[in-house]
Amino acid sequence: MFDSLSDRLSEAFKNFKGQGRLDEKNIQAGMREVRLALLEADVNFKVVKEFVEKVKERALGQEVQKSLSAGQQVIKIVNDELTELLGGEQEGLILKGKPAKIMMVGLQGAGKTTSAAKIALYLRRKKYKPYLVPADVYRPAAIEQLTVLAKQLDLPVYPSTTDMNPVDICRDAIVKAEEAGCDVLLLDTAGRLHIDEVLMDELAAIKEACSPDEILFVADAMTGQDAVNVAATFDEKLDVTGVVLTKMDGDARGGAALSIKSVTGKCVKFVGVGEKLSELELFYPDRAASRILGMGDVLSLIEKAQSVMEEGEAEKLTEKFRKAKFDLEDFRTQMRRMKKIGSMGSIMKLIPGLGGLTKQLGDLDMPDKELNRIEAIISSMTPEERKTPKLINPSRRQRIAKGSGVEVLEVNQMLKNFDQMSKMMKKMMGGKGGKGGMPQMPNMPGMPGLGGGGMPGLPGMEGMEGMEGAGQPSKEKSKKTLLARKKKKLKKQSRKKNKK
Numbered sequence: 001m002f003d004s005l006s007d008r009l010s011e012a013f014k015n016f017k018g019q020g021r022l023d024e025k026n027i028q029a030g031m032r033e034v035r036l037a038l039l040e041a042d043v044n045f046k047v048v049k050e051f052v053e054k055v056k057e058r059a060l061g062q063e064v065q066k067s068l069s070a071g072q073q074v075i076k077i078v079n080d081e082l083t084e085l086l087g088g089e090q091e092g093l094i095l096k097g098k099p100a101k102i103m104m105v106g107l108q109g110a111g112k113t114t115s116a117a118k119i120a121l122y123l124r125r126k127k128y129k130p131y132l133v134p135a136d137v138y139r140p141a142a143i144e145q146l147t148v149l150a151k152q153l154d155l156p157v158y159p160s161t162t163d164m165n166p167v168d169i170c171r172d173a174i175v176k177a178e179e180a181g182c183d184v185l186l187l188d189t190a191g192r193l194h195i196d197e198v199l200m201d202e203l204a205a206i207k208e209a210c211s212p213d214e215i216l217f218v219a220d221a222m223t224g225q226d227a228v229n230v231a232a233t234f235d236e237k238l239d240v241t242g243v244v245l246t247k248m249d250g251d252a253r254g255g256a257a258l259s260i261k262s263v264t265g266k267c268v269k270f271v272g273v274g275e276k277l278s279e280l281e282l283f284y285p286d287r288a289a290s291r292i293l294g295m296g297d298v299l300s301l302i303e304k305a306q307s308v309m310e311e312g313e314a315e316k317l318t319e320k321f322r323k324a325k326f327d328l329e330d331f332r333t334q335m336r337r338m339k340k341i342g343s344m345g346s347i348m349k350l351i352p353g354l355g356g357l358t359k360q361l362g363d364l365d366m367p368d369k370e371l372n373r374i375e376a377i378i379s380s381m382t383p384e385e386r387k388t389p390k391l392i393n394p395s396r397r398q399r400i401a402k403g404s405g406v407e408v409l410e411v412n413q414m415l416k417n418f419d420q421m422s423k424m425m426k427k428m429m430g431g432k433g434g435k436g437g438m439p440q441m442p443n444m445p446g447m448p449g450l451g452g453g454g455m456p457g458l459p460g461m462e463g464m465e466g467m468e469g470a471g472q473p474s475k476e477k478s479k480k481t482l483l484a485r486k487k488k489k490l491k492k493q494s495r496k497k498n499k500k
Helices: 003-016 024-040 045-060 070-085 112-125 142-153 166-179 197-210 225-238 255-264 285-292 298-308 311-322 328-341 344-349 357-361 368-379 383-387 394-404 408-428 462-466 475-499
Strands: 100-105 130-134 184-188 214-220 242-246 268-272 280-282
Touching (some): 024 045, 024 070, 045 070, 045 255, 070 255, 070 285, 100 112, 112 142, 112 184, 112 268, 112 280, 130 142, 130 166, 166 197, 184 197, 214 225, 225 255, 242 255, 328 368, 328 408, 394 408
Parallel strands (some): 100 214, 130 184, 214 242
Antiparallel strands (some): 268 280
16 A cells, blocks of 8 residues: 555655755755656646645745754655645544435445445444445346345345335335344445446435435545546535545555545545455544655554454463463464454554565565464364473374374474574563563664564564574574684783783
8 A cells, every 4th residue: 555655755755865954956856756756656636736835835934843854854744744635634434313324336346345344344343233235236246245245244234136226225224224223224336337327316316315424435546546536526416425445455556545635525434455344444644644654554553453452362462471481372363363463564564664674575475375274283283282382292293284284394394483483582571580561672684673583483484584684693603703702802811911
């Protein structure tokens, strides 16, 4: 998300490095690069022009803080203006009706049906009782698709059929939802490959019959300016209340997200960041601006972690780390949670200062197939073996390998990786009974105090331990260093004796 734009802006800001102060000349040169970066990201050219003018005006004005360097001043101003461009503040759903009604609109293929199910899951987690309504009677299998998704989520769904009228479906669904004790309806309406009068008339009729609290325009973020132009047309006809951008995980440019508020006046409320039904996020303009400028997004990372782990569980796990009692059962549980939070690459991008390292370290994302294989190995062990890995002798390893359908070599490698991770955790926590607090992690090149060492806890990443300067020194290197120091000390002592 925003990767190419982030890279281009980072290059643009290099023009300000070493500059003692901001003046018209260096601002002009830097803003030229920013303008090109935004245009390449498929941001509306009028929006780009206004944005660049605002940044220049503020940079040359009285708002600059003397305590900051020229580069920091520009980044601060760009961050503020990007936040405004993306919508200013996060806008949640407006749900006033009883039941409240959310109408999903957009072109065919934008992801309305999946987004309806994702929002239903989001609402259920917020203690609402959603009711899904398939009102697209034209697209083949549209009704069946939403019905299947509703079953996966164990949510009620209106029993639509293709011979029914979409307006009648939505009107009758309100009554059925009330009878079922549901408080939010999600109306999945029909789309077309292009905007036409028949489609707009039908959507207008549904709006009039149901008086929805929210009309959410769903757009494919990867279509860039096309999505913005279509949004403007839908807004003109229906007065949409917000936007849902799908496939944001595949959009490295971000032109639609950066243009849509300025062009339509409507904020992005949700972004789809993956195919899974849980992969939907509230859109926070300030956090998005921070990501674009490579400053991470710690709040989103914390929220993701909290969604898969309760506070009490986190404390228990920390205590296990401190007492060096982290076992394979815990390892399997954490691996499952990591799968829910996201890939290692996506997590690093949310941590300030680590986003740029993902390119240096290569592909950190372990395929699901690899994770499933590791989980199968651990699941083939007995509870006793998972709690006490030292019990796993050669005959047990053979049994585990057969049970998980892998070679003994792979079981050995997994256990070796786990042992390395356990030792590293013990060292970081100061051994048994170590004091609490955030441990000092082994150095990573260019990032003092941050973890490296090939991340031994992650199987399949052993190759990273050979990186120059990464991780802890090997035992052999440590011995050589100690011998060299002793020799140096002896030489100094002998020189002093000779002088005397």
